[in-house]
Amino acid sequence: MGTTKTSADPDRATVRRVLEQAREDGITALAAPDAKRVCDAYGIPVPQEGLAGSPGEAVALAEEIGYPVVLKVVSPDILHKTEAGGVLVGLASAEQVASGYETIVRSARAYSASAEITGVQVQQMLSEGLEVLIGAVADPTFGPVVTFGIGGILVEVLRDATFRLAPVSRAEAEEMIGSIRAADLLRGVRGRPGVDRAALADLIQRVSELVSDFPEIAEVDLNPVLAGVDGAVAVDARFVVSSEKALDRPPRYEREAILSVMNRMMHPRAVAVIGASAETGKIGNSVMRNLIDGGYRGEIYPVNPKASEILGKRCYSDVSELPDGVDVAVFAIPAKFVAPTIAKLGDRGVPAAVLIPSGFAETGEVELQRELVETARKHGVRFIGPNIYGFYYTPEQLCATFCTPYDVKGSVALASQSGGIGMGILGFSRSANLGVSAIVGVGNKADIDEDDLLTFFEEDEATSCIALHMEDLKDGRAFVEVAKRVSRRKPIVVLKAGSTPAGSRAAASHTAALAGDDKMYDDILRQAGVVRARGLRELLEFARCLPMLPTPAGENVVIITGAGGSGVLLSDACHNNGLTLMSMPPDLDAAFRKFIPPFGAAGNPVDITGGEPPETYRNTIALALEDERIHSIVLGYWHTIITPPMVFAEVVSDVVGEFRARGVHKPVVASLAGDVEVEQASAHLFAQGIPAYPYTTETPVEVLAAKHRWARMANQL
């Protein structure tokens, strides 16, 4: 090995020629010589070899290739080279190669005196190494994506691979190598040496650069790449070129342009309701009522040719008659009238619309939706929907929706692609008294999508956390770019529906077969700094707790529990959720022991035992808040007569409150095991900003772990 050509700059001209020729010839899978040309152009090491006609030539080739080498007889008359004594491996010096050449020729002649001997093939020796895969695909959502994983025959069975948007930085490439399940194998296990991870990182970067430079490369499959202690070689390299044209990407707007229109939509001076109605049960009536009952303080202008007044507001017969100052129009008219009205709205200077009506792409009316998009673009209107429930923005008490008003102010913004899920969000929010800044339906996402929302909420002072339910991404690459930036400031939680593998599609390359996995979404969302929720309830709980929990200053978690049984389950949950239980320093251990009975257990969990009074909870929690080595606290409560649930809740609120007043902010979560009073105690703790759950040891740890995941990704730890 050790043949890493350090071509500082790739030879793009060569690759361009190869690809152009392939397109002219109608070839999709590059032939071996072309594949080698592409590899050489990007400094991707492939096995070196050459034909020697004499011992001297063999030595010269070996010197060029590097030792050790393999020698193989080349003869049209000898089929079974090994049997003929025509193969020698592991030759490590010029002397060995020269004498090896002669041995081979001698053995071959002894095997078959009449055989014509063309010469001896000198090959780079690759026997020792670990087989990995490095590949890339042009993904319809994300564009060029690079893959690293275990290779050889195991690849499609174990599916131990990781994905990143290409191109990747050196750090990202190294992180990829460390993140597969078999990462330890690459580091070396049980006395075996590790492989040259620097060479692998280099190779990943080269492949990621290649597919970024040439988006027409649909698939790259270097499998196996043989990784040795010194260097890595692509034993087999396949390239598939796309015959299709590049995907039609939706237009991208400048950040300032997005902020300008989103600000007018969320902070409108006046709202028009297209299709407003005085008739109860009509969507146009519900929207009017919600705007009024919700407490929106701007002007409300109903539009309906058949009415002169609706709910005490002057009604306009046509949008052209609307007064100045309308920043957003909410639509409640049949689908077919939407596009013409959008055109008029744009001409009237209204920049934004909320399209509640359904009957577009979701019911097969793809053409109607296309017309809508074109019309809106032409007339300078940006819109959300169609096929949505509308949106809530609590800082403006703005309920631009046909659902019921919602007014619990808080700092989480939620958005859903599906109306059903949106109703679930609303119901949960009401039930849990969840404070929100916004709830937004994005529906068909024919125009405004998650990128626009993230751009707005990033700057929105009322929002500290964004939770998104999504089924697809119009432009995954654009989403990642925005999310990467926003997630450093505010946690983004994503529930990606449709995570079920698409089924085994017939893929030409291993890489393409792997890319069908949900793992690709998982890795790339993590690359974007996103906290992924595994289900709807988790999305909702994360949305509820992430804004409430302070950012931990480090990874050290301590469990304090009154129930040994809860302590064990909470430890399990920490382990399962990737949290680090702090290994308790002796001085701190001694400090905890002062507060707990002799048969209690310090260490971590700190088991204060079940019969303890409120002071024991108070003292141990105060100690954990005080000591700077502890970054997050998980409480396990056991219902006893000595410390009843509400007493526990008050003790915890008090002590956490005291420390907050002193400027000490650490995440504290609680699991309450006990009779039904623990429900009230949990609600009390939640109201004090402490996530607390009855009858579960999992959920409090899951929400804490979500905060840690975010802090880790945002480099806040």
Add this chain to the structure above:
Amino acid sequence: MGTTKTSADPDRATVRRVLEQAREDGITALAAPDAKRVCDAYGIPVPQEGLAGSPGEAVALAEEIGYPVVLKVVSPDILHKTEAGGVLVGLASAEQVASGYETIVRSARAYSASAEITGVQVQQMLSEGLEVLIGAVADPTFGPVVTFGIGGILVEVLRDATFRLAPVSRAEAEEMIGSIRAADLLRGVRGRPGVDRAALADLIQRVSELVSDFPEIAEVDLNPVLAGVDGAVAVDARFVVSSEKALDRPPRYEREAILSVMNRMMHPRAVAVIGASAETGKIGNSVMRNLIDGGYRGEIYPVNPKASEILGKRCYSDVSELPDGVDVAVFAIPAKFVAPTIAKLGDRGVPAAVLIPSGFAETGEVELQRELVETARKHGVRFIGPNIYGFYYTPEQLCATFCTPYDVKGSVALASQSGGIGMGILGFSRSANLGVSAIVGVGNKADIDEDDLLTFFEEDEATSCIALHMEDLKDGRAFVEVAKRVSRRKPIVVLKAGSTPAGSRAAASHTAALAGDDKMYDDILRQAGVVRARGLRELLEFARCLPMLPTPAGENVVIITGAGGSGVLLSDACHNNGLTLMSMPPDLDAAFRKFIPPFGAAGNPVDITGGEPPETYRNTIALALEDERIHSIVLGYWHTIITPPMVFAEVVSDVVGEFRARGVHKPVVASLAGDVEVEQASAHLFAQGIPAYPYTTETPVEVLAAKHRWARMANQL
């Protein structure tokens, strides 16, 4: 390959001699020749080889070993055999072997004319194959356990291994091979042939038989086993013999003996309360009150030397004075008085005790607990605890506990090892109005444990499902034996706490290193037919829903949803929980389409779309209940004005009720997305025996999947 010696009966005498010699010599790891002797005795194929002094001898050896073979020159003067042309591989016939012998000798002489040539080694050729691991450990909890997994260097990194109690049946061995992540590799992928799985199953059985016959074998590590298309060979075999004595197992009771005492404990004619008290706040007072207020109809005899009457009941000053007919005594006295009182109780003929007092092993008083166990055994008293909250048995309205009475009758029996978790069970049960047959604390499990409870609940007509929280098992093998039997009749759910890996302990063998994983518990509990819960809340939800759900007749699940968004998330949840979404047959697809709008989607999920009236839900659900190809139904509800939550709940209850009346029982679960009214609708559905959850698409699918898992394990599908 292909060298499976079909030794019908293993040669136990040889192994016994080898192990005795090892013990005498103080050897723990068997030397290679001894390891080979053990392998031969149990028909475990190892590579065959022999030394030939002539072409004829080489052929004779090759015929014995089987083709193909490898020939290697044996010469004290030739170090680099390959370089000397002294190695030939893949010789597949007598002719090739004979001429190969001569070629080798000729090449060797050409390489070094003066070399002394001893002969030619003939070896079984093993080059083609897949490396797997077959191993075994003597586990402290479970006794001999056999392992199968991916072998070679990958084993400890990928930890792709599976475990079963030894010995295993043929079916179990085959099932092991099919259950590792890399199972497809063994079956053959991408044109590669599969391996000889019959040979592997045979090998697993042989190893499992070996460790069952000789419990002193602490570890077996056949790694790698090279599995080819025809046969499998253990390339390396390691055996570790234990120098420790066999573990001291707790005594096992006969089934009839267990039933006899458990029946008296659960259906007592009279209950004595040791340490009964008239003073509010005392445990002895709470127990008296709960027995009385709970509605227990047998006699209650308080025992306390300082009182003549407690709560209107005549009080006895000593247990020796108790009247006849006392079947169980509940203890509420300090730990140190427990053992002497147990002795007297036994002498008085009371067979069972409930030991609430703490202050035994859990506080370090190990000796006190040992005395207690001995005393009870000697005086013929079986007891539950110590260190427990007591127990509830609703068929007798028996609340033998210091907690508050609980009287919602149902068919699930719950038990917990921890008091805190027990209080959580009680609180959840009350909050969810969960019908139970029993709630039992087992605490320190110094005597009665899960095996006794399972034996009782198996026969208990009031119980149809058993849910257990456990931290350890006194005798894992006994538990598995009982659970295997009981789980065929009634689902057993287990929350095993302490599932966090114990940390990387220094293990001599790969197998022992793997056995530290929670995976061993997971596999063996599955072998026992147990449904494992991943957390406390899951245990509680499974306990609530398993008795409610009918047993599905097959694997086919259909989702019917009003919200497309819920449909996608429900599909994800089915996939993640191992449920099979039925591929919709064309005739059934057409039948569903008749009921839904043209833009709705049949297939599976059946998306009826959001604007539909109650009839659409009714018609599609009725069709799914009617068609015999559908075995389970998942409903996704979307809150609309046309079908409000309670209307949906009533429609579903009605149609399911109609089919039940006709004898059609299929599991139906529902996920409700909507405003807060969905909570009431979910409660209504639960009350009708239909598990329904608001704001989550995961939980309803998880409980359905638990029922399917049980049905699969109990061979009910």
